[in-house]
Amino acid sequence: MDPTPPLISIIIPAYNEAAGIGRLVTWLHTQVAGTAEVLVVDAASPDGTAAAAQATGARVLQSPRRGRAAQLNYGARQATGQILYFLHADTYPPAGFPALIRQAVAAGAGSGCFRLQFDHPHWFLRLNAWFTRFDVDLIRFGDQSLFVRRDVFERAGGYRQELVVMEDQEIIGRLRRYGAFRVLPQAVVTSARKYLENGVYRLQLVFTLIAVLHWLGASQTQLVSLYRYLIRQDKV
Numbered sequence: 001m002d003p004t005p006p007l008i009s010i011i012i013p014a015y016n017e018a019a020g021i022g023r024l025v026t027w028l029h030t031q032v033a034g035t036a037e038v039l040v041v042d043a044a045s046p047d048g049t050a051a052a053a054q055a056t057g058a059r060v061l062q063s064p065r066r067g068r069a070a071q072l073n074y075g076a077r078q079a080t081g082q083i084l085y086f087l088h089a090d091t092y093p094p095a096g097f098p099a100l101i102r103q104a105v106a107a108g109a110g111s112g113c114f115r116l117q118f119d120h121p122h123w124f125l126r127l128n129a130w131f132t133r134f135d136v137d138l139i140r141f142g143d144q145s146l147f148v149r150r151d152v153f154e155r156a157g158g159y160r161q162e163l164v165v166m167e168d169q170e171i172i173g174r175l176r177r178y179g180a181f182r183v184l185p186q187a188v189v190t191s192a193r194k195y196l197e198n199g200v201y202r203l204q205l206v207f208t209l210i211a212v213l214h215w216l217g218a219s220q221t222q223l224v225s226l227y228r229y230l231i232r233q234d235k236v
Helices: 018-032 049-055 068-078 097-106 123-133 150-156 167-176 193-198 200-215 220-230
Strands: 008-014 036-042 059-062 083-086 109-118 146-149 180-190
Touching (some): 008 097, 018 097, 036 049, 049 059, 109 150, 109 167, 123 200, 150 167, 200 220
Antiparallel strands (some): 109 146
C-alpha cells in the first residue's frame, strides 16, 4: 500500500485580489484532491478578498503585517504541510502540479520552481519567459512560484521581511545552501496585466534597473521609492 503523500501547503499572499482569488482557489481545489491545503494570507484588504477566498474553500489568515515577505512567513508558520508552495494570486500552476512537486522532492530537491508563461502572446513576454528555463538566480521571478521542504525553509530563515521588493529572488540563494534547487520543465501561467498597463518594454527596463540597483547595494527605501514612482500598481 502506498504511503500517504506528503501534505502540500499552498500559501497565497493577497491584497485587493477579490476579483480573481475565488477563481484561483476553486481551480486549485480541482488539482489537489485533498492532499494539499490552500491558505490565503490576506492583509486587511478593503475589497473583500478574504470573503471571496473563504467562500471558495480557502483557509483565510489575516497577517498582522502587510507585505509579501511578512505574509508568506506568517502563512508558513500557520501551515501544516511538509512541503510549502508559495504562489502569487494571479498565477496558475500547471495541471497536476502537486504530483510534479512531490516527485521533485522525492528525487532530492530541497526547493524549486516552474518555468514561466504569460497569459498574453506578446513576443517579448514569450522571450522573457523562455529564459526562465535556465537555473540562474538572476532570472528567477516570484511569479514562477516556489516550492520548498519545510525544514529547508526554516533552516534558511524564511523570507527577509525587511525586503519590500526583491524578496522572492533573494531567498533562492539561501535555500540552495540547504538542498538542491530544481527548475521544473512545466510552466505556470501568470497575468501580464502589469506589463500591459505599464508598457511591456518599459516595465522590463524598470525591473532590470531595480534588480541591478539591488545587487549593487541600494537600500530598500531607495528601491521602493523608485518602484512606486515608475510602476503603476497598488500592491507595494
